[in-house]
Amino acid sequence: MQQDVSTLIEQLKAGDYRALARIISLVENEHPSATEILFSLQPNQNIPIIGITGPPGAGKSTLVNAIAEEFSKEGKRVAILAIDPSSPFNRGSLLGDRIRMNAQFNNPDIYIRSVASRGALGGLSEKTIEITDVLRAAPFDIILVETVGVGQSEIDIIGLADQTIVVLVPESGDEIQHVKSGLMEIADIYVVNKADREGADIFASKLERMLKMKHLDIPVLKIIADRSIGVQNLLQLITSRSSSPNRILNINLLAEKAWRLIQQKRMKDVDKIALKQQLLEQRKDSFFNLYRFVNDNY
Ligand SMILES: Nc1nc2c(ncn2[C@@H]2O[C@H](COP(=O)(O)OP(=O)(O)OP(=O)(O)O)[C@@H](O)[C@H]2O)c(=O)[nH]1
Ligand SMILES: [Mg+2]
Known part of the structure; x- marks a missing residue:
């Protein structure tokens, strides 16, 4: 495997998606060569990891796709890692995610991978950390990680991501309780998605008021992800912030x-x-x- 690993890593560095897919599988499945692979990686710590989280069905995958597409238009190479909360045996759901992300399958600048969450670190698998390190060893410009949930998994994602985007929808009444309880201070950016729906303005201003009351200076963006409306604003925010990533949070997870x-x-x-x-x-x-x-x- 020695020879194999170094060849694979060279191919990974060169941007070979097949080598990347193979390495991720070896790491995910804890293959005996995984340790050697992890030892040999040269992850570029400057590649920003953007976490996108929020309740089921909020439009996270749609938004991730839209963000990736916009970045790729700027000539950037994007990796998307979708953490599937279902059991690794639930093929239906994995397939579902793949189908929904189908739009990007033919874009050579966008790499998409679903991994099952096994949840040793709360909602987020330890493997996720290793896999993002693998992605950081490939020549991507940005890594987008989608996780589902409002609650524990969000807290996990802040340790992994340089920036955390929390996606809510106008109907997110329950989730807004988390803002009150202080759970959602973890967001760097709030997205009120499905802004085409009734109540979006009211919800967004309610959220803004709550954040202000808590003296939190977190931007709230209204977006219609399935029509890419508002995504450019989000991109600008992400880009301006990724020049000063929040390393203090990252150190906790490290x-x-x-x-x-x-x-x-x-x-x-x-x-x-x-x-x-x-x-x-x-x-x-x-x-x-x-x-x-x-x-x-x-
Ligand atoms: N009306 C409206 N529908 C949207 C918008 N964005 C996404 N959707 C729809 O919302 C549904 C869920 O979208 P997904 O992107 O799969 O949501 P998700 O948060 O990734 O879902 P899970 O991964 O299952 O938690 C899909 O039917 C999308 O087409 C939007 O801006 N407006
Ligand atoms: Mg999704």
């Missing part, structure tokens, strides 16, 4: 991720069966001291 890896690495040699055997022996001593045992043996 630390969390590092902590998990260290834990894994340190525990690697601890074999539970062998541990039981040892303890069976030791336990014969009725004044057996577990703390000394651990200290002496590990």
Whole structure:
């Protein structure tokens, strides 16, 4: 695999989508070569990761498509990572997402990938972090990550993304409660999508008022994603902000991720069966001291 990995990584760097797809699959499936792959990556940390989150059906995929298309018109290469909340066995949903994103399949500057969320880090799989690192090792200009949910997964996405866009719709009455409860301070930009619908103006001003009351300076944009209306404004905001990415938030996830890896690495040699055997022996001593045992043996 040694030779294979370095070839794959070279192809990845050169922008080969087949190599990219293969590497993502190897990483996603924890193939034995995944570690070597991750070791060999040279992720460009300057490629901005934009998280797009919001309740089911808010139009996130439609918006992501529209953003990608606009960026590609500027000659930029865009990666879209859709985190599928369904089980990896729910093919229907994966396929659904693919079909909905079909519009971009023929654009060579846009790469689309769905991955199943397995949720070790709340709503967002640890694999997502690794996969975004893989994407950062390919020559993209921007990475868009779509996750569904209002709540925990949003909090996860801020650790991953340089900017977080929260997509709401005029009917998002419940979600606006999160603003009140302080959960949605995590947004860098709010999008009120489906602005063609009744109540969009009222909803957007309500949201703006709430943010102002909380002294939060977060822009609210009205968008009609399926007609690409308002998307240019969003692009300008994203671009102007990505020159000063919020690295403080990113460091939290980096630390969390590092902590998990260290834990894994340190525990690697601890074999539970062998541990039981040892303890069976030791336990014969009725004044057996577990703390000394651990200290002496590990
Ligand atoms: N009226 C209107 N419909 C829209 C707009 N944007 C998207 N839609 C429609 O809303 C539906 C859901 O859009 P998606 O983009 O799949 O929404 P999503 O948030 O990605 O959905 P999940 O990934 O399933 O959570 C689709 O039927 C879209 O065509 C919009 O601006 N106005
Ligand atoms: Mg979607």
